[in-house]
Amino acid sequence: xxxxxxxxxxxxxxTSGDEDKVRGYIISxxxxxxxxxxxxxxxxIAEKKGAGRAKNKVxxxxxxxxxxxxxxxxxxxxxxxxxxVGGIDPRVAIGRPVAVGDSGICGVIGSKAVHNMTDxxxxxxxxxxxxxxxxxxxxxxxxxxxxxxxxRVYFKSEFGITEDGFVSGKAIDxxxxxxxxxxxxxxxxPYDCTFTFVVQEEVGLRGSRTxxxxxDPDFAIVLESTTAADIPLAEGEKRCCxxxxxxxxxxxxxxxxxxxxxxxxxxxxxxxxGINWQTKTMVAGxxxxxxxxxxxxxxxxxAISAPCRYLHSPVCAARFSDLEDCEKLAKAMLEKMCQL
Amino acid sequence: xxxxxxxxxxxxxxGVSGDESEAAELALSMxxxxxxxxxxxxxxxxxxxxxxxKKPHVLIDAHIDQIGLVVTHITEDGFLKISNCGGxxxxxxxxxxxxxxxxxxxxxxICSVPPHxxxxxxxxxxxxxxxxxxGMSKExxxxxxxxxxxxxxxxxxxxxxxxxxxxxxxxxxCGVAAVLRAMDIVKDKALQCEVTVLFSTQEEVGERGAKIAxxxxxxxxxxxxxxxxxxxxDDSELKCGKMGKGCMxxxxxxxxxxxxxxxxxxxxxxxxxxQTEVMSGTTGTNADRFSVNRGGAKAVTLSIPLKYMHTPAxxxxxxxxxxxxxxxxxxxxxxx
Numbered sequence: 001x002x003x004x005x006x007x008x009x010x011x012x013x014x015t016s017g018d019e020d021k022v023r024g025y026i027i028s029x030x031x032x033x034x035x036x037x038x039x040x041x042x043x044x045i046a047e048k049k050g051a052g053r054a055k056n057k058v059x060x061x062x063x064x065x066x067x068x069x070x071x072x073x074x075x076x077x078x079x080x081x082x083x084x085v086g087g088i089d090p091r092v093a094i095g096r097p098v099a100v101g102d103s104g105i106c107g108v109i110g111s112k113a114v115h116n117m118t119d120x121x122x123x124x125x126x127x128x129x130x131x132x133x134x135x136x137x138x139x140x141x142x143x144x145x146x147x148x149x150x151x152r153v154y155f156k157s158e159f160g161i162t163e164d165g166f167v168s169g170k171a172i173d174x175x176x177x178x179x180x181x182x183x184x185x186x187x188x189x190p191y192d193c194t195f196t197f198v199v200q201e202e203v204g205l206r207g208s209r210t211x212x213x214x215x216d217p218d219f220a221i222v223l224e225s226t227t228a229a230d231i232p233l234a235e236g237e238k239r240c241c242x243x244x245x246x247x248x249x250x251x252x253x254x255x256x257x258x259x260x261x262x263x264x265x266x267x268x269x270x271x272x273x274g275i276n277w278q279t280k281t282m283v284a285g286x287x288x289x290x291x292x293x294x295x296x297x298x299x300x301x302x303a304i305s306a307p308c309r310y311l312h313s314p315v316c317a318a319r320f321s322d323l324e325d326c327e328k329l330a331k332a333m334l335e336k337m338c339q340l
Numbered sequence: 341x342x343x344x345x346x347x348x349x350x351x352x353x354x355g356v357s358g359d360e361s362e363a364a365e366l367a368l369s370m371x372x373x374x375x376x377x378x379x380x381x382x383x384x385x386x387x388x389x390x391x392x393x394k395k396p397h398v399l400i401d402a403h404i405d406q407i408g409l410v411v412t413h414i415t416e417d418g419f420l421k422i423s424n425c426g427g428x429x430x431x432x433x434x435x436x437x438x439x440x441x442x443x444x445x446x447x448x449x450i451c452s453v454p455p456h457x458x459x460x461x462x463x464x465x466x467x468x469x470x471x472x473x474x475g476m477s478k479e480x481x482x483x484x485x486x487x488x489x490x491x492x493x494x495x496x497x498x499x500x501x502x503x504x505x506x507x508x509x510x511x512x513x514c515g516v517a518a519v520l521r522a523m524d525i526v527k528d529k530a531l532q533c534e535v536t537v538l539f540s541t542q543e544e545v546g547e548r549g550a551k552i553a554x555x556x557x558x559x560x561x562x563x564x565x566x567x568x569x570x571x572x573x574d575d576s577e578l579k580c581g582k583m584g585k586g587c588m589x590x591x592x593x594x595x596x597x598x599x600x601x602x603x604x605x606x607x608x609x610x611x612x613x614x615q616t617e618v619m620s621g622t623t624g625t626n627a628d629r630f631s632v633n634r635g636g637a638k639a640v641t642l643s644i645p646l647k648y649m650h651t652p653a654x655x656x657x658x659x660x661x662x663x664x665x666x667x668x669x670x671x672x673x674x675x676x
Contacts, residue, residue: 077572087455089461091431091434091461092434092452094432095431095432095436095648095653096432096436096651097498097506097652097653106498106499106500107506108500108506108648108653110647110653110654110655111429111432111574111648112574113648113650114428114649115427115649117429122430122464123464124431124462125463125464134500134647134648136501136502136504136655137502138584142501142502143501146501157437158437160447164475166475166476168475227454227455227456229454230417231419232415232417232451232471233453234454240456282456285456309451309454309473310435311455312455313434313452314435315436317449317473
């Protein structure tokens with residue numbers, strides 16, 4: 001996987017329904033390596049020619065959108081009320097810089113000074129109904145020159161990869177999946193297959209639904225990021241999965257019971273190819289598989305996920321080796337699924 | 341001087357209470373523009389102006405430290421356990437980017453509880469449960485991080501609309517900038533008394549740098565230039581000033597009423613915007629130390645209104661910094 005592509009993808013702002021910049025970036029990287037079209041919702045459907053024809057039609061999918069916020073109104077004092085786009089814990093939203101709207105106006109989500117809080121307030125987490133963004137406007141009139149309700153609000157954070165391969169930044173969920181698919185499209189593949197870069201995963205697996213309908217595949221591989229809780233706050237099975245232990249393949253989550261044969265095949269394939277493989281120790285979360293596996297008459301689906309800490313926060317953390325394991329396993333599984 | 345640039349570069353320098361050297365060295369280099377007679381003593385930046393020995397001796401102070409965290413333990417998995425250094429709002433910590441001031445700066449992120457483990461999103465974590473992920477094993481971490489190393493929120497500063505600036509340590513780097521700007525305004529004027537500028541350490545943990553510096557300096561009059569609360573919709577008008585409406589001149593039983601009045605008269609005379617900040621006891625600033633230093637000094641607080649204090653997203657209006665500087669400069673030209 002190209003670290004530069006990964007970094008650039010993660011730093012682009014693109015929450016659900018506002019994926020234009022991500023889409024433009026991806027198209028610029030794949031257009032010389034495949035045929036593609038963009039469907040009415042904004043999904044990229046890319047047909048990649050391989051060395052040979054596949055027995056089965058396989059679709060590989062990752063989502064372009066990230067969680068974020070949306071401006072719901074402009075208050076008299078020029079601050080902006082907000083709602084979450086996708087699942088965001090309001091506790092990770094306060095006390096940090098944000099970018100507002102298409103032009104990325106600088107703002108902050110502040111919080112009343114701790115000095116002025118009552119003891120009860122100090123112990124009470126914020127809610128989206130009480131927090132607001134401040135772009136420095138003196139009043140409503142000034143703010144409305146720059147911002148309208150419906151504008152998106154993005155966390156601003158630094159993206160970094162250490163020499164040791166520790167990756168941190170926003171939107172690793174699921175720009176990592178996009179980066180892996182770009183890499184696959186730009187490489188030589190043994191068989192023809194279809195790649196879908198989909199919209200609106202974070203608001204209910206909506207882009208993948210229309211993409212799967214249009215592609216009508218026999219099999220699907222979803223490339224995702226999943227919650228790793230290998231932190232001091234969690235022990236045993238509550239850790240779910242761990243950084244550095246390889247690609248995560250689930251047997252079941254809240255959206256899908258995965259194809260049993262494919263689940264077993266993924267483990268064998270990983271072992272054959274020396275790829276680190278792990279599964280989750282909890283039934284938790286969900287991804288585009290939930291929409292894809294019940295598309296039309298059904299699609300045999302597997303999700304290959306990168307373990308990621310602090311998912312849906314302004315700073316996720318992952319291991320580059322896990323991202324590479326996911327890409328390798330996806331490639332190996334794609335080859336097998338084409339001919340199953 | 342370019343006031344915006346001064347504020348922003350001061351804001352990006354790291355300087356948690358007890359480990360202020362990076363910010364202090366920068367402030368010293370800026371102060372050198374106006375006096376050769378300056379140094380760092382016991383961490384405090386001290387610069388001399390005016391006529392040595394001539395009364396009254398005026399001290400102008402802004403604190404150089406910022407709030408942060410301190411490493412207390414490295415777990416078997418390489419996570420850092422922490423304690424607070426100054427008044428931290430625990431509610432804002434989850435998923436913040438930080439820099440550990442180790443042998444080399446180390447980037448980290450404050451752990452947040454993933455949603456699948458969280459049964460109650462209204463809970464605020466206890467300091468004992470908070471830890472920092474630096475992406476290292478214990479062995480790797482111990483090579484670059486020691487217990488006692490300070491941690492800052494990832495330094496960040498940028499312009500908002502109008503003349504507003506947001507940043508991580510505007511409390512009290514904007515005060516430092518106001519003092520520098522005041523010295524810039526009076527640089528070609530002949531001052532009629534002795535003036536000492538102090539950028540003091542450890543304000544956030546109990547005004548300790550100010551205490552030792554004041555003993556050495558022994559001023560007759562002390563101006564504590566700090567920040568105070570600017571009104572936001574979730575706060576009370578009774579406790580807050582207004583952003584963009586000028587310097588907040590302090591009135592309090594522990595401050596010198598005559599000095600407070602003098603600043604108000606200067607503001608009116610020079611047509612500088614100002615606000616009064618009335619406190620009923622101690623001020624929570626270095627002025628509390630100055631007034632009872634040695635045999636006592638007349639003290640006043642001059643505060644720049646600031647929103648979201650002690651979060652990494654503090655906001656100020658540059659006009660308030662400029663107007664505070666002008667008020668200080670006008671006082672210096674007048675005092676004899």
